[in-house]
Amino acid sequence: AQSVAQPEDQVNVAEGNPLTVKCTYSVSGNPYLFWYVQYPNRGLQFLLKYITGDNLVKGSYGFEAEFNKSQTSFHLKKPSALVSDSALYFCAVRDPPGANNLFFGTGTRLTVIP
Amino acid sequence: EAGVTQFPSHSVIEKGQTVTLRCDPISGHDNLYWYRRVMGKEIKFLLHFVKESKQDESGMPNNRFLAERTGGTYSTLKVQPAELEDSGVYFCASRSGIGNGYTFGSGTRLTVV
Secondary structure, three states, rough: EEEEEEOEEEEEEEEOOOOOEOOOOEOOOOOEHHHHHHHOOEEEEEEEEEOOOOOOOOOHHHHHEEEEOOEEEEEEOOOOOOOOHHHEEEEEOOOOOOOOOOOOOOEEEEEEEE | OOOEEEEEEEEEEOOOOEEEEEEEEOOOOOOEEEEEEOHHHHHHHHEEEOOOOOEEEEOOOOOEEEEHOOOHHHHHEEOOOOOOOHEEEEEEEOOOOOOOOOOOOOOOOEEEE
């Protein structure tokens, strides 16, 4: 069975510092991996995805994520955090890739401190 | 293009009452999904429509939940009667086809008291 784990409920980082939001997954085959962000009173917005190819994926708003097959991880990163990055971040997997629905993690609340 | 619209944005009802949530997908998107996030937990899949047909309803928690998609356009999700554990945020998403991205609505926050 597929699952996604986001081990941190809350991540605090100072503005200008690098940020990492962690995600690990468990799937039966090769996963399609996603990151979504939810800003206050907004819907889930797509940030980036990994399907195949380069393990480092670049997405919206300067975010990137690294697919690590041996560690079954897909951590979200940004070199320099902005206060406006404060939001709720969800990691998700689609397994098998042809499946129609997404399996999400529990979410990580990122707070960037000015 | 207009995004996925959900309403109401918030609903507070008493236990035992009925509530109907509505989702208007992006025009032309055949695939429509309902998800739910109970406080502090993961976002869970509820069901998937392709046009007006239920493709997968394996995530529906019980028979108090009824989803419809009239004419393959907007969808409703009715909870009758509502229980306290039904509280959470209900998200709707649509996409045009396999391989295309999902667009999510802003969700309906349901509180059952």
